[in-house]
Amino acid sequence: MTQTFREERDSLGAIQVPSERLWGAQTQRSLRFFSIGEDRMPKEMIRAYALVKKAAAISNGRSGRLDPTNTELIIKACDELLAGRHDQDFPLFVWMTGSGTQFNMNVNEVISNRCCQVAGTALGSKTPVHPNDHVNMCQSTNDSFPTAMHIAAVLGVQEQLLPNLHQLTTSLQTKAEQWADLIKIGRTHLQDATPLTLGQEITAHADILQDNISRLESSLQGVMRLCIGGTAVGTGINADQGFAEAVTAEIKAMTGLPFCSAPNKFSLQGAHDDLAWLSAGLANLAGSLLKMANDIRLLACGPRAGFNELKLPSNEPGSSIMPGKVNPTQCEALAMIAMQVIANDHAVQMGNAGGHLQMNASKPLMIFNIMKSVRILADGCNNFRQFLVEGMEANREQINTYVERSLMLVTALSPVIGYEKASAIAHHAHAHDLTLKQAALDLNLVSEEDFDRIVDPRRMIHPQGSDQGP
Numbered sequence: 001m002t003q004t005f006r007e008e009r010d011s012l013g014a015i016q017v018p019s020e021r022l023w024g025a026q027t028q029r030s031l032r033f034f035s036i037g038e039d040r041m042p043k044e045m046i047r048a049y050a051l052v053k054k055a056a057a058i059s060n061g062r063s064g065r066l067d068p069t070n071t072e073l074i075i076k077a078c079d080e081l082l083a084g085r086h087d088q089d090f091p092l093f094v095w096m097t098g099s100g101t102q103f104n105m106n107v108n109e110v111i112s113n114r115c116c117q118v119a120g121t122a123l124g125s126k127t128p129v130h131p132n133d134h135v136n137m138c139q140s141t142n143d144s145f146p147t148a149m150h151i152a153a154v155l156g157v158q159e160q161l162l163p164n165l166h167q168l169t170t171s172l173q174t175k176a177e178q179w180a181d182l183i184k185i186g187r188t189h190l191q192d193a194t195p196l197t198l199g200q201e202i203t204a205h206a207d208i209l210q211d212n213i214s215r216l217e218s219s220l221q222g223v224m225r226l227c228i229g230g231t232a233v234g235t236g237i238n239a240d241q242g243f244a245e246a247v248t249a250e251i252k253a254m255t256g257l258p259f260c261s262a263p264n265k266f267s268l269q270g271a272h273d274d275l276a277w278l279s280a281g282l283a284n285l286a287g288s289l290l291k292m293a294n295d296i297r298l299l300a301c302g303p304r305a306g307f308n309e310l311k312l313p314s315n316e317p318g319s320s321i322m323p324g325k326v327n328p329t330q331c332e333a334l335a336m337i338a339m340q341v342i343a344n345d346h347a348v349q350m351g352n353a354g355g356h357l358q359m360n361a362s363k364p365l366m367i368f369n370i371m372k373s374v375r376i377l378a379d380g381c382n383n384f385r386q387f388l389v390e391g392m393e394a395n396r397e398q399i400n401t402y403v404e405r406s407l408m409l410v411t412a413l414s415p416v417i418g419y420e421k422a423s424a425i426a427h428h429a430h431a432h433d434l435t436l437k438q439a440a441l442d443l444n445l446v447s448e449e450d451f452d453r454i455v456d457p458r459r460m461i462h463p464q465g466s467d468q469g470p
Helices: 025-033 044-063 068-082 101-119 131-135 142-179 197-221 242-254 265-269 274-299 329-353 363-387 397-407 409-416 418-431 435-443 448-454
Strands: 003-010 015-019 183-188 192-199
Touching: 003 025, 015 025, 025 068, 025 101, 044 068, 044 101, 044 142, 044 242, 044 363, 068 131, 068 418, 101 131, 101 142, 142 197, 142 265, 142 274, 142 363, 183 265, 183 418, 192 197, 192 409, 197 265, 197 418, 274 363, 329 363, 409 418, 409 435, 409 448, 418 435, 435 448
Parallel strands: none
Antiparallel strands: 003 015, 183 192
C-alpha cells in the first residue's frame, strides 16, 4: 500500500507526517535529522511523561488556567498513554538533542493529536488542544524531562529491579539454610584455606545483595525530588505560584510513592547527581552479581577436572562439538549483564559531569543507560534465580573428600604446638602425599588422641568458645 501523508506545521514551517501517526512536526523533524543507530528512547519515559502531563493538566485545570474541556481531553489522552495504547507513536532515537526537547514535543504532539481525534477535529489542527500552549502549559523541557527521568528511574527500580533482587536474595538464603551444616574447605588466593560451611559461603552472597538493596533504596530518596515547576532555568518563569507543589502532589498520589518538590530547582536542572548516584548503586550491584556468578561457576567447574562442589542445572547442551558438555551459562549471562551495567554507569557519570551552566545536555544518554541497566539487572536476577539457584545442588561426596584431604586443617594445631611445628606437619604431608594425621604422627609432634580432639573441622567453623560450635 502507498503511504499517505498529512501536512503539519511548527515554527520552522510545514513538514509531511505519515497520515496514520499521532506525532507532529517536531517529532518528524527529529526522525529526519536524528535517525542514528537503533537505540530508541526508553518506553518507561512514555509512562513517566504521561504522569507529568496528566498531573500538570489537573493542576492547571484546578487553578483555572486550563479550561475544563481541555483538561478532561488531556487527562483522557494521558490515561491512554499510561495504558500503553500509543507506544507505536513514540519512535524517536536516543541520540538527539541533549535536553530531550524533541521527546517532550513527541509527547505533547501525541496528546494534542489524540485530543483532536476525540474532539472530532483534524490531526495537526492543534484545536482544541495545542501541544505547547495547553499540554506543555507551565512547563519547559528543562524541568519536565528531568522530572520524567526521575519518575521512570524510581518506578523501574521499585517495580522491576527490587522485587527480582529480593526474590534472588531469598532463594540464596534458602540454599544457605539448607547447607548450614555442610562443612567444606574454604579458599583464599584460590588456594586451600580453613573450613567453613557451604551455608556460610552462600550467606555471604545473600547478605551482600541485601546490602545492595539497602543502598538502592537509600539512593532513591534523592531521586524522589522533582524539579517540575523550574521551567527554563529553574526560576519558574511562566509557571503559576504553587504549580510545582501541586503537580508533585498529583504524581505522588498517582504512583503511591513519596515524590516531593525539590526546594532548589537550579541544582536538579543543571546537574543530575541523584540519578548518577543511583547509577553508581546499579554498578555496585553489578559488581556484587559478577562476583557471585564467578564464585558459583568456579565451585561448579568440572565435573572431573575441577572443584565440582556444586551441581548446576543442565538447561541446554554446552557444545556443538563435545557431546555431553554442559556449561554454566546462567553465570555467564549474569556476568555479561554486570559488565554492561558497569559500562553503562561510566556513560552516565560522563554525561552527568558534562553539563554546562543551567542545563545538562546529556539527558537522553543518561536515562537510556539507567533504564537499560535496570531492565537487564531485573531480568538477569530473575533468570539466575529460576534457572540456576533454585536447581543448584551440593556435591556432598566431593566436598567431604576435599575436607578429608585438606592440609589447612593444620591451622587448628597452631595455637597448641606453635606455627612452626604446624607448618612442618603441613609441608611434610604435602611432600609425601600423607594425611595430616599421618604426617603429625611421623614427626612425633602431637599424639593421636590430641590430633583427633583438636583437628576437628566442626570445631573450626566458629570462633573458639563460640556457643555456635559443637
